[in-house]
Amino acid sequence: MNTLPVTAYHTSAISCLSCHLLCRRGKMVARMPGICPRCGARLHIRKKNSISRTWALILTAMMFYLPANILPITHLSQLGVVQSDTIISGVIYFFETGMWPIALIILIASIFIPLLKLIVLIYLLISVQRRSTWRPRERTRLYRITEVVGRWSMVDIYVVTILVALIKLGAVADIDAGPAALFFSAVVVITMLAAMSFDPRLIWDAQESHDE
Amino acid sequence: MKDHTFIACHECDLIHRLPLVRPGHVARCSRCNAVLVRPKSNSVERTLALSLTGLMLFFIANAFPFLSFSLETEERQTTLLSGVFTLYAQNQWAVAGLVLLTIFLIPLVQLSGLLYIYVPLYFGKTARRTPAVFRLIRKLQPWSMMEVFMLGILVSVAKLAEMAQVVPGISLYALMALIFVLAAIAATIDPHHLWLKWEQSQ
Numbered sequence: 001m002n003t004l005p006v007t008a009y010h011t012s013a014i015s016c017l018s019c020h021l022l023c024r025r026g027k028m029v030a031r032m033p034g035i036c037p038r039c040g041a042r043l044h045i046r047k048k049n050s051i052s053r054t055w056a057l058i059l060t061a062m063m064f065y066l067p068a069n070i071l072p073i074t075h076l077s078q079l080g081v082v083q084s085d086t087i088i089s090g091v092i093y094f095f096e097t098g099m100w101p102i103a104l105i106i107l108i109a110s111i112f113i114p115l116l117k118l119i120v121l122i123y124l125l126i127s128v129q130r131r132s133t134w135r136p137r138e139r140t141r142l143y144r145i146t147e148v149v150g151r152w153s154m155v156d157i158y159v160v161t162i163l164v165a166l167i168k169l170g171a172v173a174d175i176d177a178g179p180a181a182l183f184f185s186a187v188v189v190i191t192m193l194a195a196m197s198f199d200p201r202l203i204w205d206a207q208e209s210h211d212e
Numbered sequence: 213m214k215d216h217t218f219i220a221c222h223e224c225d226l227i228h229r230l231p232l233v234r235p236g237h238v239a240r241c242s243r244c245n246a247v248l249v250r251p252k253s254n255s256v257e258r259t260l261a262l263s264l265t266g267l268m269l270f271f272i273a274n275a276f277p278f279l280s281f282s283l284e285t286e287e288r289q290t291t292l293l294s295g296v297f298t299l300y301a302q303n304q305w306a307v308a309g310l311v312l313l314t315i316f317l318i319p320l321v322q323l324s325g326l327l328y329i330y331v332p333l334y335f336g337k338t339a340r341r342t343p344a345v346f347r348l349i350r351k352l353q354p355w356s357m358m359e360v361f362m363l364g365i366l367v368s369v370a371k372l373a374e375m376a377q378v379v380p381g382i383s384l385y386a387l388m389a390l391i392f393v394l395a396a397i398a399a400t401i402d403p404h405h406l407w408l409k410w411e412q413s414q
Contacts (some may be wrong), residue, residue: 005243006227008220013227015220018347019407020219020248022227038407071296094371102370105363140223140244147354154357156315158364159371161295164302166281166288167370173283173375177304185307192354202242204224211242 005208014043047199051125057194058121064186072178074160079172086180087111087156101146109155110184117191120146131206139203147195149156153188157181221246234253255300255402257336260334262400263326270323272386274316279384283376291383300314314357317392322356325349326397334339338413346406359391 008015013027018041073082085093087110094103120142127139127191157186160177167175219230223246233239233340235253240246252258277289292315299308325345332339365384389413 007225008227009225010317011227013220015222017222018221018350020222021402021407037341038411039347041347097374099370102367105367109363114331136224137244140246144223144246151354151357154360154362155364155367156360157311158309158315158357159367161299161307162279162290162364162368163371164298164407165290165295166368168288168298169283169286172286176302177299177307181299181304181307185310185314189310200223200244200266201225204226 005204007204007208009045009205010208014045016041016043017047024089046201046205047197050197050199050202051129052123053197054125054194056120057197058125059189061114061118061187061190061194064183065118065191067186068180068183069111071180071183073156073180074163074178075176076167077174077176087184092157106156106159109152113149113153114187114191117146117150117195121191121194124198124203128202128206133207134205136203140200142147142198143195143198143203150188150192150195153191154185157188181203219248221248250402251405252400255400255405256333258328258400259326259397260330261331261399262393263323266390266397267323267327269386269390269393270319273383276383276386278387279369280374280379280381281372282379286350289381292387314355315361318352319358322349322352326401333406333409338410342406342410346403347369349375350403356394358387358394362387362391364377373386 008022014023014025015021016023016036016039019036019039021036021038023036023043035041036043069087071086073086073087073090076085087106091107091111094100096105118145124139124143127134146168160181163175164177167173216229217230218237220227221241221244222386224241224244226241226243228239228241228248230249231239231336233249233251235251238250239248241248246314274292277291280287280289282288293312296312296316299305299311325348328339329349330344365387
């Protein structure tokens, strides 16, 4: 491409991320600074402090990822015997008892998705910071997938919620949620926030300065 | 000050002339393939009908137990919220709060908010707080996790089936229907149309 792509940024416009109204930057700032005249949302040319916020959230999630996987997520006491399970030992149990579809669901939702989300976001951040122009369309798609799949990690938390409610039979059988439940919830919420704070338009900004 | 003939892609910032898109079709960004507009026919009527259905299903789903479980002589039943109370009683208040938000409060707020906007809209009026309420509904969207909870039920049943007898309750069927209704709502809402309606009313 020889010509500059026509973006909102280059035409001194600002696009409202909430209602998608295209606003003129100059006039708008004079009347109501930074507020969309149609829907009242805050306007930013790019998401605020996108890169540093996303980094901070990623690092926090990484700190919680370890205790989430090492500490027990449930304590099952059955006739006086207490058995503690971590996320991974639950997966292994399902594999050993031949319930591999269930094992796969938990393995993907609880272990792979959070890990892949962190890796993808770190890759996107580094590529944006290095002003990479390599395959922006594919990188945007990667971001979209990351944003959508994150919520499915909550499955394990819901399983624990249902189990603690159902298995309350006193001495016969009783399940308590373990400390990993808290850490794992934190990982899910924080990685979702991290994906939301990343601005995919940064991927394309590097493209434009390269074309100039 | 406002420009309606152009729209900037929210994912790559490229400006497009807003195309005339027929209902049921999708306009995508020519550069990054993000969905720009997706007009729906009868969006207002459909969204209203689905929100009403959703709210009714939501009450049924919460009023009855969705699973019961019997081991030897003992039997336990669980409603959507009993797990939240148990977690709270085990001092897992943060996890309890997160579950309460994602499977109860947020879907409830979203469904009620939709009624607030779409009931007046159906009668040709606009509710005064439409912009703020609609922005809230859209913002909460990723945090409404009914379908993830459904998968959680499936996994729990598989886990418990060998240990004891698990019987599905009435609300499980309401919950299943609710998941489809919520997905249908997400597909029939036409934000672009709603914002134009709001502007015309001003």
